[in-house]
Amino acid sequence: MVSEEESTPQAETSCRVFYDGACPLCRREIAFYRRREGETRIDWVDVSAADYRGGNGAPDPETARKRFHVVSARGELVAGGAAFAELWSMLPGFRAAGRLFRIPPFSWAVALAYRLFLPLRPALQKLAAKGE
Template sequence: MPETSPNTAPLTVLYDGDCPLCRREMALYRSLEPRAPLCFVDISDTRTALPPGRTRAELLARFHLRNPDGELLSGAAAFVALWAALPGWRWLARMAHLPGVEWLLERCYRLFLRLRPRLQRWAARLDRKRANH
């Protein structure tokens, strides 16, 4: 799916293009046919303009998504907004709106963030193995 302009996309996905896990996940999302255009922005690229008042380190530390109105969502809330736009994932977004579910997803995401550096190293090793074979 081609990248669209952040000014024309209903949702702008801000992701860490240096993270092998993030690249794989974004490739999966890009392979789907969303209800509306999505703009994928690699925040690890230093040429990328950042949302006002945000640092690159802050944006790389968690998953973010910008709504058409400019609101920046982070963590589980960002994933839920993205899932709502994707076919085959909308059911998960609907479930997240049940009482307590988004809160639980956020707690799970925070746990994942603690494990993320180890998982990134593992994924990078897999990528290197594939490239060498």
């Protein structure tokens, strides 16, 4: 017999996405995801909000502003490329990519791509700010 928890489809589970709402690049990207099917199952948390404190499984404010974080439907805090794979797995249009990028060597590739992106982020933020 299957328990109620085991029979719950993935589409009904949710995750928490922590993003820097003060970052113009981050705002644009999150706005893109929030226009996708399935976004209502995600708790979007702006870590730049004055009342954001972290804790209770969430990253502290300073850590959260430095890297992209997600608390998965399983309650696991993941960051960087793994966080994108978690987010993508929650959105029907990206689900296949999310599943693929959880498996090595693809998980390594997305983690490496994210690490390579981080030094470029400040310059990209400035470009995004000019476009607003």
